[in-house]
Amino acid sequence: MPRRGLILQTRTHWLLLGLALLCSLVLFLYLLECAPQTDGNAPLPGVIGENYGKEYYQALLQEQEEHYQTRATSLKRQIAQLKQELQEMSEKMRSLQERKNVGANGIGYQGNKEQTPSDLLDFLHSQIDKAEVSIGVKLPSEYGVIPFESFTLMKVFQLEMGLTRHPEEKPVRKDKRDELVEVIEAGLEVINNPDEDDEQEDEDSPLGEKMIFNENDFIEGYYRTERDKGTQYELFFKKADLMEYRHVTLFRPFGPLMKVKSEMIDITRSIINIIVPLAERTEAFAQFMQNFRDVCIHQDKRIHLTVVYFGKEGLSKVKSILESVTSESNFHNYTLISLNEEFNRGQGLNVGARAWDKGEVLMFFCDVDIYFSAEFLNSCRLNAEPGKKVFYPVVFSLYNPAIVYANQDVPPPVEQQLVHKKDSGFWRDFGFGMTCQYRSDFLTIGGFDMEVKGWGGEDVHLYRKYLHGDLIVIRTPVPGLFHLWHEKRCADELTPEQYRMCIQSKAMNEASHSHLGMLVFREEIETHLHKQAYRTNSEAVG
Numbered sequence: 001m002p003r004r005g006l007i008l009q010t011r012t013h014w015l016l017l018g019l020a021l022l023c024s025l026v027l028f029l030y031l032l033e034c035a036p037q038t039d040g041n042a043p044l045p046g047v048i049g050e051n052y053g054k055e056y057y058q059a060l061l062q063e064q065e066e067h068y069q070t071r072a073t074s075l076k077r078q079i080a081q082l083k084q085e086l087q088e089m090s091e092k093m094r095s096l097q098e099r100k101n102v103g104a105n106g107i108g109y110q111g112n113k114e115q116t117p118s119d120l121l122d123f124l125h126s127q128i129d130k131a132e133v134s135i136g137v138k139l140p141s142e143y144g145v146i147p148f149e150s151f152t153l154m155k156v157f158q159l160e161m162g163l164t165r166h167p168e169e170k171p172v173r174k175d176k177r178d179e180l181v182e183v184i185e186a187g188l189e190v191i192n193n194p195d196e197d198d199e200q201e202d203e204d205s206p207l208g209e210k211m212i213f214n215e216n217d218f219i220e221g222y223y224r225t226e227r228d229k230g231t232q233y234e235l236f237f238k239k240a241d242l243m244e245y246r247h248v249t250l251f252r253p254f255g256p257l258m259k260v261k262s263e264m265i266d267i268t269r270s271i272i273n274i275i276v277p278l279a280e281r282t283e284a285f286a287q288f289m290q291n292f293r294d295v296c297i298h299q300d301k302r303i304h305l306t307v308v309y310f311g312k313e314g315l316s317k318v319k320s321i322l323e324s325v326t327s328e329s330n331f332h333n334y335t336l337i338s339l340n341e342e343f344n345r346g347q348g349l350n351v352g353a354r355a356w357d358k359g360e361v362l363m364f365f366c367d368v369d370i371y372f373s374a375e376f377l378n379s380c381r382l383n384a385e386p387g388k389k390v391f392y393p394v395v396f397s398l399y400n401p402a403i404v405y406a407n408q409d410v411p412p413p414v415e416q417q418l419v420h421k422k423d424s425g426f427w428r429d430f431g432f433g434m435t436c437q438y439r440s441d442f443l444t445i446g447g448f449d450m451e452v453k454g455w456g457g458e459d460v461h462l463y464r465k466y467l468h469g470d471l472i473v474i475r476t477p478v479p480g481l482f483h484l485w486h487e488k489r490c491a492d493e494l495t496p497e498q499y500r501m502c503i504q505s506k507a508m509n510e511a512s513h514s515h516l517g518m519l520v521f522r523e524e525i526e527t528h529l530h531k532q533a534y535r536t537n538s539e540a541v542g
Contacts, residue, residue, distance in 0.1 A: 041322035052324040054337055109265040120255075127253030131229040136472040142463055147394065148222035148234070151418070157420065157477045159394060159427050166429055167396065168420030170481070172350060174392040183257070184218050187235040190262045210330055213246065215235050220379065222476045230254055234474075236265075236382055243268045245382060267381040272436075273356055274364045275347025282317040284368045284486065287323055287414070291371050297329045299374040305334040306355060308348035310341060333539060338436050345433075346448030346458030353442055360386060364436050370395070371418065373480030380436035383474045389465055391436040394477040396420055398485050403511040403519070418482055425514045427477050430508075432463040434481065441471060457498060 010365040048325070056429050104504065128134075132146075139145060150157045156176070157168055191213050217237045225231040230253035245267065249260040273294070278285060296303040309315055314339060325331055339348070339357055349365050356363075364380055366372075376393070383391040398404075401411035404424055411417070417424065449461040490502035510516065518525070 003390055011171075020042075024050075027115070056188060067386065073385055076263075083222075099469065101179065104220050108128055121460050124253045124255055127229050128260065131226050131251065131253075132472065133232055133249065133251055137469045138469070139169065139467040142453075142467060143458065145467065146224050146226060147429070147451050148206060148224040148478050150220060150222050150478060152220055153184075153218055155479075157427075157479055159429050159477055161177065166420075166422055167477070177339070181222075182248060183221070183223070183233050184215055186250055186257050186259075187218075187221075187233075187237065187288050188213055190248050190259055191237060191246050194262060198335065220244070220375075224476075233381075244395060247267075247296045247377075247382065249521050265382060268305060269302075270312070270381045271304060271310045271497055272300075272377060273304045273306055273361045273439075274366050274379060275306045275308065275349055276353035276366050276370055277310070277343070277345050277352070278318065279343035280314045281368055282314045282321070286320055286321055287484075288368045288370070293325055293329060293331075294373065295377070296333050297325075300377050303377070304356075306318070306337065306352040308339060310338045310339050310343040310348065312340065324389075337392065344450075344458075346462075347450060350447045350450070353439055353447065356439060362436060363439055363442065365434060367433060367483075369484045369486050371414065371436060371482040371484055376480035378476055379478055380482070383476075384436045384438060386440050387437040387471070389472045389474055392432060392463065392473055392475045393434055393436070394427050395428045395431060395481050395483045396477065396479070397436050397483040397509060398425040399423070399432075399509065399511045399515070400485050403515050406518075413482065420479065423515060426508070426512070427506075428483060430505075431459070431483075433459040435462075436460075457501070469489065470495050483509075 085104065098312065147159055149159060155168055155170055216237055219236045219238050221236065222234040222534055223231055224496055230251055232249075233250040233252075235250065237248070237249045238244070243266070245265045246262070247265050248262050251258045274292075276288070294302075295307070309318055319336065322334060322336060326334075328376060333356060335352075337351060339351065342345075362381060362384055364377075379393070383389060398417055401417060404417075405411040445462070445465045447462070450459045463473075488502065488506040490499055490506065492504060511519070
């Protein structure tokens with residue numbers, strides 16, 4: 001039993017025992033006072049040789065009666081006081097129990113020792129019930145989703161940048177910094193002092209001591225605010241020498257943080273089936289497999305790769321790359337599916353998902369120009385749950401390195417380009433192609449729309465299906481997922497809507513606002529520099 005429940009039971013036991021002893025003592029005193037007093041040395045009234053009249057006995061009886069009445073009044077007063085004390089103690093016990101119940105839902109470390117009114121608690125709980133915390137909410141379109149923003153101990157990864165904010169920043173504002181520190185401390189309080197209803201087991205350290213988590217065990221967190229309800233926080237903790245994660249959900253309904261749940265998540269046996277649709281682009285696939293080898297084979301080791309290849313051209317090269325990885329790393333957990341038809345991303349992912357015949361599995365729909373880290377794969381596992389949640393991470397899309405690093409002779413290696421800066425890339429919040437979801441949820445929702453042909457559109461259709469359903473959609477930027485820049489070609493066969501989306505994506509991917517401005521006004525800038533140089537030379541001659 002948790003420590004707080006044990007303390008409350010012990011207090012209740014001793015309180016009832018003390019009340020029983022006190023009542024016994026009062027009853028004993030009452031019996032003593034009511035019993036007739038005798039003295040072996042004092043003469044009894046009416047002994048022979050003593051003359052007592054009738055008046056004497058009447059006076060004696062009246063005196064005794066007054067004495068007993070006075071004593072009875074005193075005892076009644078004491079009993080009334082005991083009843084009052086018993087009532088007060090009962091109220092204190094009820095207050096302690098209510099505070100314990102409040103502690104199961106609200107964090108009590110804020111220093112407010114007063115009892116929260118029941119109507120306020122009812123309101124706070126109704127805010128949690130109305131918010132999208134435990135069950136998904138049907139939304140009309142992709143614009144209705146409230147995305148999460150992610151954070152670590154030192155940084156916040158945010159979507160709404162504007163022209164003055166950065167995709168990755170340290171929370172310099174005191175209110176934001178204090179808020180995140182408070183949330184992490186609240187999560188640690190929940191884990192280190194669990195309640196009876198928490199879905200976690202008491203664990204001991206190797207030395208037999210109780211395992212205590214601290215802020216260094218905090219891995220990552222997500223938060224989002226529904227402005228008419230409150231702020232939701234998803235926190236993940238992990239000890240360096242353990243495989244299990246601790247997950248804590250908190251909610252601030254315009255008041256104290258409310259604990260929603262605390263659970264242990266075991267991802268040690270969670271296999272991810274990475275499905276990659278591909279047509280030609282063999283050089284990009286070779287680069288993808290280099291990242292796959294480093295992250296999935298050498299680090300994670302719980303991955304199956306499914307490649308769905310369209311067409312015949314380049315197929316032998318893809319086979320050669322896979323066989324090379326197999327011989328070098330002894331990796332055999334892959335499936336190559338060949339489709340002799342025109343490329344269709346939705347069709348490829350549908351085929352790849354249905355080709356798996358080993359029961360339930362977590363799938364990551366990926367493209368060949370995506371670079372991911374081992375930390376992202378764990379985020380994928382932690383944020384998808386069959387029948388409950390699907391994960392739609394926001395990718396950080398890198399700009400054209402030829403423009404970003406124009407002042408260098410050659411762009412740096414890909415690994416050195418993976419930074420979150422305004423001039424190096426942007427959060428691709430209009431893209432929904434990278435997603436982690438369980439196979440059963442994908443099949444239940446009906447998969448991709450096969451009517452969508454060519455580039456784009458199929459991922460938005462699938463995303464909308466989930467929004468219209470009851471599953472929770474986790475939408476947040478993640479630091480370990482990058483879209484590498486590559487030349488885009490918008491085919492003439494695309495529909496007007498697809499062509500517009502392709503051109504928009506091409507423009508967004510090329511360079512930052514400032515770099516594009518430098519390109520647009522390049523002639524004006526060069527003219528200005530020539531004038532400045534001419535003026536400087538003229539002044540020097542003069």
